[in-house]
Every structure is written in structure tokens, then in C-alpha cells.
Amino acid sequence: MTLDHDEDHHHRRRIGRLIDRLPAAFAKAALWLLRPESRWARLPAGGLLILGGFLAILPVFGLWMLPLGIVLIAEDVPFLRRRVARLLAWVEKRWPRLFQSAADD
Numbered sequence: 001m002t003l004d005h006d007e008d009h010h011h012r013r014r015i016g017r018l019i020d021r022l023p024a025a026f027a028k029a030a031l032w033l034l035r036p037e038s039r040w041a042r043l044p045a046g047g048l049l050i051l052g053g054f055l056a057i058l059p060v061f062g063l064w065m066l067p068l069g070i071v072l073i074a075e076d077v078p079f080l081r082r083r084v085a086r087l088l089a090w091v092e093k094r095w096p097r098l099f100q101s102a103a104d105d
Contacts, residue, residue, distance in 0.1 A: 003085055011085040014092055015071070017099040039076055046072030 003011060019030045033042050046069040053066025074080035092099045 003082060007082075007085055011081075011088065014085075014088045014099055017101065020101055021098075033072060034075060042072050042075060046070070 015034070019027050019034075022030060032038055033045060049065040049069030049072065051069075052061040053063055053069060055061040056063045056065075070080065071084055074084040
């Protein structure tokens with residue numbers, strides 16, 4: 001169960017728009033992690049972010065880490081990728097401002 005071409009295009013656009021809103025250093029790291037050849041780093045990074053999300057009671061960690069880890073792992077797990085794409089589509093309908101380019105703000 002993978003995304004069709006149209007769904008994949010919209011998913012990539014949504015992810016790209018979210019990355020555009022990040023500070024430059026984080027955006028560069030996110031783009032590198034999302035490249036296909038970065039799978040070796042993406043899966044452990046996603047797992048560590050999910051683990052950090054569960055440790056949100058500690059000062060350095062936070063719940064923000066959980067969805068970020070899921071998005072990273074979803075790039076390589078088709079079952080999760082489709083659900084993340086649907087979730088991002090729902091979020092875009094609900095809060096379209098999140099997906100506007102940073103220059104539009």
C-alpha cells in the first residue's frame with residue numbers, strides 16, 4: 001500500500017513547505033535526512049526522536065520529537081507513509097497557514 005504519483009507529489013509539497021518554515025540549519029539537516037541515500041541515518045534518528053518524545057517529562061526532551069520521528073520513519077515504511085500523508089492533508093485543511101511559505105508571513 002504505497003502512495004500514488006499524485007498523492008506522493010502533494011505529500012512532498014507539504015513536507016517541503018513545513019521544512020521551509022524551519023531555521024536554515026534545521027532545514028538543511030531535514031533535507032539531508034529526507035534524501036533517499038540518507039536512510040541509514042534517517043531510521044535511527046527517527047527512532048531516537050520517538051524515544052525522546054516518550055521522555056517528554058525531562059527538560060531537554062519534548063512531545064514535538066514524537067511526530068518528527070514518526071515522519072522520518074514513515075519515509076521508509078509504506079504503511080506509516082500513507083497515514084502520515086493523510087494526516088498532513090488533514091492538518092493542511094485544518095490549519096492552512098502552517099503550509100504557507102515563510103515568505104508569505
